[in-house]
Amino acid sequence: MANQREKQHATSLPHSVFTADWVRAAESRAAEQTGTTLYGLMERAGQAAFTLACEQYPQSRRWLVLCGHGNNGGDGYVVARLARTAGLQVTLIAVPGERPLPPEAAQAREAWLETGGEISAPESLWPTGSDLIIDGLLGTGLASAPRAPYEALVEAVNRHHAPVLSLDIPSGLLAETGQAPGSVVRAAHTLTFIALKPGLLTGQARDWVGQLHHSALGLSQWLEKQRVTLERLDAESLTRWLQPRRPCSHKGEHGRLLVVGGDHGFAGAIRMAAESALRSGAGLVRVLTHKENIAPLLTARPELMVQELNDKSLADGEAWADVLVIGPGLGQSEWSKNALAALRKSAKPALWDADALNLLAITPDKRQNRVLTPHPGEAARLLGCRVKEVESDRLLSARKLTECYGGVVVLKGAGTVIADESGELAIADVGNAGMASGGMGDILSGIIGGLLAQKLTPFDAACAGCVVHGHSADLIACRQGTRGLLATDLLPVIAQSVNPELK
The missing domain is CATH 3.40.50.10260 (YjeF N-terminal domain)
Incomplete structure (x- = not known):
């Protein structure tokens, strides 16, 4: 167990x-x-x-x-x-x-x-x-x-x-x-x-x-x-990054996060990413998505600020935000490509996931203030190779991704690997088989984005986010087992993981 x-x-x-x-x-x-x-x-x-x-x-x-x-x-x-x-x-x-x-x-x-x-x-x-x-x-x-x-x-x-x-x-x-x-x-x-x-x-x-x-x-x-050139991360590592908050702190100190995505039929992905960012402690989270998704998202989580994605809201949102997350439910339509093209010009810290990665594989670039969170299939597309090659040496694959695209790479899987361009490497020794279900990647994107908004460095945010994500799933699996674990089951538990001083 x-x-x-x-x-x-x-x-x-x-x-x-x-x-x-x-x-x-x-x-x-x-x-x-x-x-x-x-x-x-x-x-x-x-x-x-x-x-x-x-x-x-x-x-x-x-x-x-x-x-x-x-x-x-x-x-x-x-x-x-x-x-x-x-x-x-x-x-x-x-x-x-x-x-x-x-x-x-x-x-x-x-x-x-x-x-x-x-x-x-x-x-x-x-x-x-x-x-x-x-x-x-x-x-x-x-x-x-x-x-x-x-x-x-x-x-x-x-x-x-x-x-x-x-x-x-x-x-x-x-x-x-x-x-x-x-x-x-x-x-x-x-x-x-x-x-x-x-x-x-x-x-x-x-x-x-x-x-x-x-x-x-x-x-x-x-x-x-x-x-030491490679570190094993577990729940005990969290106190390194997540200290108790200053009693008089306010929401503005804990970051403004812009989350972009949610094409037709993918409101769930953007909702999970945005809510997990809130649960991880981000001060303010704004969502830009399709108009049809606004009412369902506000009904499910009224703490979110939700707007229709268009040129004006994207420009305003980018100017407002401290950190950007793009990709959950984004799709690969012209609507999706235009959103990514606009945010690609931003110099602000960002996390790219899901279809943002697939679009990046088509038009690659390299930057240092970005976290990429591919699963092995997305990593294979980014590297132009087969999934089997990625999985044959996950540490090497993560290094190659940082060499090609810069910044920080989170190569997801059993024993998630976190790497950055300077050569830092870590393995998140948390998580369980129950996480092999839809939406888990969206939750991870939101957690890391929320921690980035709280001013963790990209590498630290990626490390802490992976541990919070896997540890939260482990807490649930302890109670109910791994089969039938849903991504949204993590949402109420994330707050426990990001407050390690309560243990």
Whole structure:
């Protein structure tokens, strides 16, 4: 459930994220500088995994440990030894390799054999009654789909009834991107070591990782001194951007936001964007839309100022506003194109979404004071590529978008990526599957626009907005589950998220 995941993240996962390549390169230096060895780190990893397995599955007595021919397998050997020493029944299956095991993994293997443990071949029959599987097959160095015999073992794991604890990363998942090019172990729990890796937080990660845990292996203080280029954002991050208001503040201090969109038949999109901007704390929100939408919007939300979109109201609205949002329900008619062309000339901070992005893909430009919020399909159109290419490396795709279009990019999805042209990167580690429903993007646009109006920088507004959006959905999912969650369900909850001091 979302509440379990959120609580676990809030209490134990760090906010810094490092690439798997960086962790592998820095591991020896970290061990040396902290007075341990690489084998010492492996022992710590195995101990952390054994402790977690016992905490999560205290009744389990028959463990199946799967070890690959690398250091991930070495971690598995340590877990197996500790479990056997504790009196558990352990079956260990190891995959041989063409080259010798890495020294640390070889040492762990010998320690396992010295306890009287045995090693079974990959084609061995699995024992009946195994009630926990430890996945130490493939680690963070994987760059392609698993090959034989790993592929068969991964598929056998997924057919088995026992829960799975994956070491460092579910075997088959790519640590840098979260992509699954082939078979992947579906873990109930994943314990990652030293640092979080991007592939545990975005891409297809949520389908495979299960509940994510982290152990720094005693290197926390060392890691704190390292330069962080990628950040994990969650609900605890909100206090950084959203401080309590000054008691004597007034609506003018909290920003004037102009929201433009709502072609024929799309009044709902512009209403959701505008109301979510109000709920996020914008002082004044004006809507320019089709005349037919005015009465329904004012009836639904009288706090909005709603006018017909025409040349005069657009010029007046742009002059009045501090921040612009264009795109929700905009369409791609001449009416839509004319509105975008007029606002394109504005120097004021802006958020572009939906059909504003599709029109931008046709006539691209680059500017720094703009937030773009594409989903993968819109991102593909902006980059002139396929959706599959966007999703194959979401961090890289977000960077490419900022290079082409400037400003800040919010690449939406499970593990939304926020990037700006200066190189800042973040992953919003909030949200749930219930958000796969119509209108969620309009809500996000309004939240970010409302935060921009409250004078957050574009990057901070994008980060805070994504967290508010996902956290609000998580609060609802905690109460009612994910299926049937509507975009408008978020509207009453947004105010709770943008007031983090109330927690």
